[in-house]
Amino acid sequence: MTTAPKEGTHVTTTSSTAVQTGAMEVERPSLPKRIVSVVGVQNISLIIAIALVVAIIGIQNPLFFGVANLRVIGTAITIMGLLAVVQTIVIILGALDISVGSIAGLTSVTSAMIFTAAGTAAGVAGAIAIGVLCGLINGCIIVFGRVNPVIATLATLAAFMGAAQLISDGRAQGYTGADPFFVFLARGAIIGVPVLIWVLVIVAALAYVVLRFTSIGRNIYAVGGNNIASRLAGININRYVIGTYMITGAVAAIAGILITARTGSGQPVSGSEGLELQAITAAALGGAALKGGKGTIVGTLLAVILLGVLTNGMTLLGVNSFWQNVAQGALLVIAVVIQQLRSGERRIGIPG
Template sequence: MNSRPSESVVLRATRFIGAENLSLIIALILLVAAVSSQTEFLFSSRNLFNIAQNMAVVGLIAVGMTLVIVSAGLDISVGSIAGCASVVCAMLVAGTGAVSGGLAGGIAIGLVLGVINAMIINYLRVNAVVATLATMSAFRGVAFLIAPGGRPVGVLDPTFALLGSGRFFELGGFPGFPIAFAILVGVAVVAHFIMSSTVFGRSIYSMGGNPAAARLAGIDLNRMRLWIYAVSGGLSGLAGVIVTARTSSGQPASGTQGLELEAITAVFLGGALLAGGKGTIVGTMLAVLLLAVLSNGMNLLGIPTFYQLVAKGLLLVLAVAIGQWRMAMAEKRQAKLTTSGTA
């Protein structure tokens, strides 16, 4: 009699997380066990605060990237968009003293650059990888052109700094929760609801899974792509704002370069497919946590940065390879079902 409620809780939890993401949880548990066996600082309150804080920037970009990849797209320019937003935000806050203006400006420039990506893909018919590879370089150059002399723009506003390093529920020895992490959680919850419970979310899965059928169903693929890349760009802009708040300066490159690799790795680790049509916000957030713990653990163990880059690159290859293997297995199962049905 008592087993039924517990079973239902387990089933609901499994359904929410996704059976395909259970391997991520197992990998996270093994990683935590390995790191904690080598250092006592992993579970210190200060270190847990740092992990949560470091998740914010990559996590925000990864949420937007999830929408893009599920729709069968790719955006390699997100790190450069964050760099542009960082500089614009810093210039607005330093020049006007308006924190809200800097926040809005950073997000707005991200939206605009995201729309530019979509327009290149839609109207010039350029492949998403090639288009965003080109804009990655172009937007990075724009960030240096905007910044006076191509140098970082200092921001010394203490209110603005709270966005990057502020915290709440700080009590005694407990360091509290990072404000930036709370922003990530809020964005992820909204994105999960949109992807799982709205027509817009279902349309994203449709255009990624079968674009021809989506078009026949009345979905305007060009308009959807504009919205998707705009959202991705806006979240990248917000990530750039948080980088500015954390470093007290608008950075054209430092702090934002390489974010695209981490975000794409997180999305594929979270179960998305290169072909599109599959992926969840929950899986992406689990992968972001896994990457954050991995980076933090390697830092605690004194592993050099270049080894960390090698590990992240291998993770990306592994994630894509697993996704392709899953897709191949699904196609084989479908072919067997079709063969048995016709027989």
């Protein structure tokens, strides 16, 4: 005897089939959502901010859009951009380097002094070697001295600045204004783009590739995100800390060489003072989390452009230069506050 299906059985089967069919048909996100997911909310915010600043300044002063002024902006942000790129890597690692400006000043002086004594190649190589040594000192203090990176690099900020002033007697040293290589760095161009900008593009591209496509980059993110889990996973954290600071020192030395090229002499302080704050501000504005594990080179470069456009625009509009420092400090505070709000941590009290 055949038993008739219970009432509602057919409906249940149909509903189950419909659910399965619906699960298989994944709704594709809209074009705006796909653009946001690829570009990133942080980067889109920076692009909008740049567009607004450009529009406001351009309306006030049409000279802002001149080719000559755009070249000025590009070359002006190069040195800050180099330091911001490596500062981003250090921050992703979960650390900080406040000494990058002093390393740039020290290597600027040494590049000019060694150049005067032994020629161009020796000056460049010597400056980079000293930058790497400074980074090694920073890394060893942090790793073997168990010193907080902020305290360690705050100490070397003063030490490296003092060393630059001691060996230079507090004055500009050497003269590179007649050397073809330094002149090419300062005023040369490749396919119409200043060499200074090419240097930034190359360093930023290398940093992007390493962070995005290599195991080294993935490990840097992992260490910054959770150093305990990274250690248990077999990552040699000490090696990454020391290596990252050595690379930071090398790039800071390149920035120092560019300072020498632009000014025609080695500068112990002028041209490098305050660069560490600018680098940290750009990295934070670009989305690098000061607690580590998060950040992008593209975001940092957009923040560098924003800072460069803002500084240039304020200069064109005749704003007192002291207000530029105020604006820069305010942007850093805003960037950090936004990070805290996004983190979901408590909003009142001393940060944990």
